[in-house]
Amino acid sequence: MSLAPPSPWCVVGSAKADEPRGAVRVIDVAADGSRSEPVTFAPAEFAQFVAAREREASRRWVWHDTAARYPALLDAGVRVERCYDLRLCHQILATSAYISQAEALREASEWVVAADSAEAPQQSDSPTLFDIEARSRHRTAPPTLEAALDEFDRQRLAIAASHHPARLSLLLSAESAGALIAAELTHAGVPWDEAEHHRILRESLGPKPPLGTKPARMQSLGAEIREALGDPHANIDSPPKLLRSLRAAGIEVSSTSKWELAEHAHPAVDLLLEYKKMARLFTANGWAWLDEWVRDGRYRPTYVPGGVVTGRWASSGGGALQIPRQLRPALCADPGWLLVSADVSQLEPRVLAAMSGDRAMAAAGHGKDLYAGIVESGAVPSRQDAKIAVLGAMYGSTTGDAGRLVPRLRRAFPKAMRLVDQAAAVGEQGGQVTTWLGRSSPLPAEDWLALQSAASLPEASRRDEELARRTAREFGRFTRNFVVQGTAAEWALAWLAELRIRLSAFEAVPESNEPGSGFGRADSVRAPASGPVFSSRPHLAFFLHDEVIVHTPAAHAEAVARAIEESAARAGALLFGEAPVDFRLDVRISERALKE
DNA sequence: TATATCTGCGCG
DNA sequence: AAAGCGCGCAGATATA
Numbered sequence: 001m002s003l004a005p006p007s008p009w010c011v012v013g014s015a016k017a018d019e020p021r022g023a024v025r026v027i028d029v030a031a032d033g034s035r036s037e038p039v040t041f042a043p044a045e046f047a048q049f050v051a052a053r054e055r056e057a058s059r060r061w062v063w064h065d066t067a068a069r070y071p072a073l074l075d076a077g078v079r080v081e082r083c084y085d086l087r088l089c090h091q092i093l094a095t096s097a098y099i100s101q102a103e104a105l106r107e108a109s110e111w112v113v114a115a116d117s118a119e120a121p122q123q124s125d126s127p128t129l130f131d132i133e134a135r136s137r138h139r140t141a142p143p144t145l146e147a148a149l150d151e152f153d154r155q156r157l158a159i160a161a162s163h164h165p166a167r168l169s170l171l172l173s174a175e176s177a178g179a180l181i182a183a184e185l186t187h188a189g190v191p192w193d194e195a196e197h198h199r200i201l202r203e204s205l206g207p208k209p210p211l212g213t214k215p216a217r218m219q220s221l222g223a224e225i226r227e228a229l230g231d232p233h234a235n236i237d238s239p240p241k242l243l244r245s246l247r248a249a250g251i252e253v254s255s256t257s258k259w260e261l262a263e264h265a266h267p268a269v270d271l272l273l274e275y276k277k278m279a280r281l282f283t284a285n286g287w288a289w290l291d292e293w294v295r296d297g298r299y300r301p302t303y304v305p306g307g308v309v310t311g312r313w314a315s316s317g318g319g320a321l322q323i324p325r326q327l328r329p330a331l332c333a334d335p336g337w338l339l340v341s342a343d344v345s346q347l348e349p350r351v352l353a354a355m356s357g358d359r360a361m362a363a364a365g366h367g368k369d370l371y372a373g374i375v376e377s378g379a380v381p382s383r384q385d386a387k388i389a390v391l392g393a394m395y396g397s398t399t400g401d402a403g404r405l406v407p408r409l410r411r412a413f414p415k416a417m418r419l420v421d422q423a424a425a426v427g428e429q430g431g432q433v434t435t436w437l438g439r440s441s442p443l444p445a446e447d448w449l450a451l452q453s454a455a456s457l458p459e460a461s462r463r464d465e466e467l468a469r470r471t472a473r474e475f476g477r478f479t480r481n482f483v484v485q486g487t488a489a490e491w492a493l494a495w496l497a498e499l500r501i502r503l504s505a506f507e508a509v510p511e512s513n514e515p516g517s518g519f520g521r522a523d524s525v526r527a528p529a530s531g532p533v534f535s536s537r538p539h540l541a542f543f544l545h546d547e548v549i550v551h552t553p554a555a556h557a558e559a560v561a562r563a564i565e566e567s568a569a570r571a572g573a574l575l576f577g578e579a580p581v582d583f584r585l586d587v588r589i590s591e592r593a594l595k596e
Numbered sequence: 597t598a599t600a601t602c603t604g605c606g607c608g
Numbered sequence: 609a610a611a612g613c614g615c616g617c618a619g620a621t622a623t624a
Contacts, residue, residue, distance in 0.1 A: 238620060239603055257604060259610060280605060283618050308614060312608085319616060322606040347608095395612035402612070481613040485608095545608045545614090 009084070010053065011152055012063040013145025015040050025145040029062075029152075038145055047076035060084050062152055064111075064143050066179035066305075074187040077532040081504070085176040086151050087111060088306050092171060093155055098164045098438040104154050110143070111151055164438055170574060171437035171490060175306060177497035181540060182303035182313065184500075187531040188539045189298030191339075191551055193332035193592075197290055200327060205278055208287050215282060221275045228268035236275060284319065285327055293318045297334070298530065303543070310482055311439050311489035312545060321544060331542070331549070331593035338557040342564045342587040343547035344492075346370040349390045349416075351488045354572070354581040355436050358415035362581045369584075379412035380405055393417060394484050396424055396477035420480050427479025428472045435486035436575060441479050448475065487575075491583070492546060494574050498567035499548065500540065503560070508536040509553040542593075549593055557589045 008030050015023035024046040028036035041049055050073055053059055061083040063069045073080060090111040093099055106112075143151070159165050159172070201208070206217040214222075226234045234245035239256045246253055249268060253260050258276055261269050293299055299318070307314025315321045323331075333339045344350075349370055353361035364373030371386035380386050385401070389409045392402025393416075410417040423433045427441070430449060434440040448471060454460060455468030530539060530551070538552035538560050552560045568583045 240621080255603080255609060257609070276605085280618095284606070310614065312614065314615065316616080319606080321608075322616065324606055343608095392612065397612045400611045477613065485614060547608080 009060050009062045013148040014142040047078050051078045070183040074533050079533050083176050085179045088175050089172045095440050096438045097434045097440045098162045099158050167437045174493035174497050178305045178493045182305045186300050188534040189300040190541050192294045192299040193330045197330040218278050225271045310486040325595050328595045329592050333591050338554045339593050340550045340560045340589050341593050342585045345584045347546040348484050348488045352416050352484050354576040354579045356416040356419040358413050361413040361416045379408050396480045423483045424476040424480035428476035433479045433483050437490045439486050441482045494571035495567050498570045502563040503538050506538050561587050
């Protein structure tokens, strides 16, 4: 495991009260801790200063919140190579079990305030691009330079005194790189073919309905459903009312969810399932979504790095993490450009094999589909069984097919299973577990603890005991999954960070859409802007837990595909050294991000 | 009338 | 009611 070479830091804070509003104060901190005199910049000058510094030499920008500082730099055409996000790093360090004395960090409670809880003021009118930007940029007030320096010192001391400074440093670098990437993803946007999206909507839902009404096809389908149920007043959009109508029609369901409905043969059921599919598309990703989230051929969601306790990213607004497969064809490269899509095969079980040092499990996935390898090992008869067993092992299933299959896995891969079983045992006792690089799980809430201690008293009822046991097992399943999901998120961050560095080395290509280039659109309008920083070079366009999509000038596509592969190998080595686990990718080069 | 909670379904 | 983890969002319903 290697650390980044010692390099000067450039700590950034807000100006003092007597200086102009929005001004930025900056100070250099050398590797030996010595500091320069602080300098103050007006916001526009700050971008120029950063650009000049980035041209000189590698530096790490230390600031309170990348999401608050970086978008304006990108808009000014300035890209930053490395940063250290004090807020995200605080979030990790203040709870990490690798930190021996976290008191000083926890006392600096102003750093705990989650920026994502700071919602932008509600806009009642239909949102504009400005609103979208305002939403993603609204943050709590930045700390002064002195406060930033104090926090930076606290964090550096805590890391140096920790049990695993190298792992933590890697995690904090990856987390901070992730924050840069999230801002860059929003800046670049996902290339989105609005015409294709419209075509999909029209094909599934018919013509766009007038504002405030449902598509005609949904309305007529609704009428057919009411007919089939023999209930002219059935309200299909209200689950409780629909449930009553279904039961009145003799369909014995306990909810209106589709997986339960699908088990009943009734003319109304097929129609209803079709209606639900349409309703989902219409409300979640219909014409309204397109109006709100896609501008000039770019979909710009807001990502929230570190937004999930496990370290995964969350998103806020635009539903970036739930783009339905149905809409994947709308994710489409610009003319003359291509998409390089890559997803990791069975990321979480491979991570589990690596972190547990389970050589048998690593071997099962070596050079092939991990589930196929498990079948070959003889542990289970079919690929489907292998998949159910592995997911069941990581999620803590105890019943059904999974409950039957997991014990076989326990025999075949004892080291891997011991790791997740122990994580579950810790959680059931209200304890804390930690990922490979050092992100620790939150402790259970007070009412959870109260429930457990109440159930252990002699006067506790059977119901109390039962409830306590159930919630204990629930928390155990959470910690069981935390170590795997969290470490997988760390691998993915390392992968992204490596890839970002490799992509930045690509030469910019001439604007491919200029008239006469041969790629110009019929209307010869300029290419939809990927933002000033990325309009002429390969850039990350999409990231979803174990999948990335790079948008690249066609000439670079093959090299980008290799860069993605190399980055995956490098991420594996960074986290796990020479552990014999390979992280296999499925890489595709195409115009459209189709998914089988 | 505004806000909180629940249901259902999309993604990994 | 997903048997089993982690999310966000829309719409309906419950609550203040």
